[in-house]
Amino acid sequence: MDSLRHLFALALSLFFLAACSQPAPAAIAPDAVPRAADYPAMPQNLQRVRVETVVDGDTIRVRIGNRSEPVRMLGVNTPETGAGSTTRECFGPEASDWTKQALAGQTVLLEFDESQGRRDRFDRLLAFVWLEDGRLFNLDLLTAGYAFEFEPRRDSKYQRLLDRAEREARDAGRGLWSAATCDGRR
Ligand SMILES: [Ca+2]
Secondary structure, eight states: OHHHHHHHHHHHHHHHHHHHTOOSOOOOOGGGOOOOTTOOOOOSSOEEEEEEEEEETTEEEEEETTEEEEEEETTEEOOOOSOTTOOOOTTHHHHHHHHHHHHTTOEEEEEOOGGGOSBOTTOOEEEEEEETTSOBHHHHHHHTTSOEEOOSSSOOTTHHHHHHHHHHHHHHTOGGGSTTTTTTOO
């Protein structure tokens, strides 16, 4: 009987140990991000390009004709990774890894938004990045909690959806909004 009680105590302590040492909430796979009922439909006639490299969470390089072009994703800002001249921010490397997982080597479709300008002051193209399966990657970054909403010029085409996606991720404590990761701080 004693050994049974010991076994039970052991099982109980293992259970509590497991419960207390839970790591940060599991990452959502890029292709498993929940979509809102009014998720936008991909416009027709977008520019189809191949992703050469992923620079960090919100910036990629694509091949356009015979040029390699940097593309900064509109409406979002992922934390900095600490690479180059940047200062590492909470969840920067995680956001970069997530974008790599989703976009490295992929063919994507670029949507420009004239209200935001074609290029930023670093001469990077500014675009919404669509996957061929109809996902709007900029929006998914926010929904999964890998980015802050960021619109230096207001009212991009998808601003209302971007706002809501950030709010949902924050309310659900996803990604960088979790108390176990950054608690919404950089
Ligand atoms: Ca950034």
